[in-house]
Amino acid sequence: MSAGKARDILGILLDRLERVPERTRQPAERAPADFPSAAERAAFDRLLADAERQGAISVVKGRGEARHLTERIQLRDAARLYEFLGRIPALERARVAASQLQASVEPRHTDAAEARDNIIAGWLRGERPFSISLEQTDQAVEFITALDAVLARDPMDRRDLRTYSGQTTGNTKLLERYASRIVNFLKQAGKLDVYLSDDEAMASLGLEKFSQPxxxxxxxxxxxxxxxxxxxxxxxxxxxxxxxxxxxxxxxxxxxxxxxxxxxxxxxxxxxxxxxxxxxxxxxxxxxxxxxxxxxxxxxxxxxxxxxxxxxxxxxxxxxxxxxxxxxxxxxxxxxxxxxxxxxxxxxxxxxxxxxxxxxxxxxxxxxxxxxxxxxxxxxxxxxxxxxxx
CATH class of the missing domain: 3.40.1360.10 (Dna Topoisomerase Vi A Subunit; Chain: A, domain 2)
Structure with a gap:
């Protein structure tokens, strides 16, 4: 249990490093003050000692009567900590995700292609464009597929929302699932009035389950x-x-x-x-x-x-x-x-x-x-x- 808590803290050190890779000081994290049992404290300390022996971290002890207790854990060598945890650096994961997205969807519309490229660029910067993380490659593919279907739609196309979605994306509910993200993208691009609700915006695009008379x-x-x-x-x-x-x-x-x-x-x-x-x-x-x-x-x-x-x-x-x-x-x-x-x-x-x-x-x-x-x-x-x- 407490070995897992130690791994969580080590993961937090890498998370903080990845969020601000240009930081000048290595990130540090305070150790928990209390443990359910002495055995769990010992398991916590053993895993940190192993990481310290690998040169990945520095363990800072307390002072005086607390000198036997771990007070703070500081990152020493990120590469060694990645290896110790068996974790792939975010930039490498981003490159893999970017390659998968690039290979998985080829938008017809230039704005959809630009949105895909913006997702890739955001991942490489450590961001979550359109609230999609690099671990959510499948969502990114679906979003770009849905966005492309909306952008490429012929204004004279009279198919209802679910028929159009099914026949163009292979999923009858895909456009509904990503309606909010699609509408937000089109608003930011100046293609929709920013005060339209999602339903109003989709209706203005001719995308309704069945258009009202x-x-x-x-x-x-x-x-x-x-x-x-x-x-x-x-x-x-x-x-x-x-x-x-x-x-x-x-x-x-x-x-x-x-x-x-x-x-x-x-x-x-x-x-x-x-x-x-x-x-x-x-x-x-x-x-x-x-x-x-x-x-x-x-x-x-x-x-x-x-x-x-x-x-x-x-x-x-x-x-x-x-x-x-x-x-x-x-x-x-x-x-x-x-x-x-x-x-x-x-x-x-x-x-x-x-x-x-x-x-x-x-x-x-x-x-x-x-x-x-x-x-x-x-x-x-x-x-x-x-x-x-x-």
Missing amino acids: VLIAGPVRLAGVDFARLVYVGLPPEQAPMIEPAGAIRSIITIENLASFNRHVREALQANDVAIYTGGFPSRAVAAALVAISRWPGISRIHHWGDIDEGGLRIALHLTSLVPVPVLPHLMNPALARLRGTPAKASRKIELLPSDPWQPLATFLGGDDARFLEQEKIDPEPITTFEAVS
Whole structure:
């Protein structure tokens, strides 16, 4: 038992050396003060004495009445201690792991290849890139395989998450298993909004178990079928971008939350208005449908209604980045938040141009008097010709 404790301490000396290989002083570790029995103390001391005779360590004894007790163990010769413990130095293990990773996965996408090379470089520096240690070569192979599958995916590919994962990686759940690491990598690379959750991010990449239907209300038609008389309709994700107007369109509104969408289409939707449910950050299917709708004849703007908070604002700005027409706030203004909202901590500063229609809300949410307001707490109202944003 205590011989094992001695080996643990010797291993700690090498761990500390490997973490800071350029250190000028050899690492040392204090010995335990107490042992369950004299026999276990003796076993502890015997193993340390063997290591000291090999020239691997120096054993420092106590003083006075404690001069017979081991006080501290100091590394003397790392190479001899590696040999004594039968342990391979971290750099050598890193080189072996790097060689295995290099030989095990050949990414198609340049960013995935760069991620693999970053893992190798990190291992050789004694780091754990992407929280993967050099002892976890299998995890590294799986992560790079999953990342490559995501990066190399054709935007028009309509396979669901598990089918796509199984057919491209051989494991139906591999992309789900590494979703967090993949999303973090893409955020750090600037390819995803940093405030997206893992599920939202994967949905925005078109990677869902099965994409949700695109919910839309108003005078629209698809494949010759007119849906104007329905309260709303759920369009198949792969067909949603083919939606067409079934008449003159007065306004377009996107709605963040399902309860508010249901209320709006029943209580506030006007003739010739079109409403689309985004479901928070829009999925790839919703985004594609919005791009198509924004290009309909006569569409010069889109209105958006969501929560008055940082997340709601970022969804609105994301929508703005998707479509070629302005996105204007509906029931999302500081005056309404001051009247009905809840005091909240200021959100992160979002710098927008003074002419941006979302600038007043961004300034308000980033100020000391910020208030948040969930859209479900507000009754739906029709789109008006002009809506104040201040």
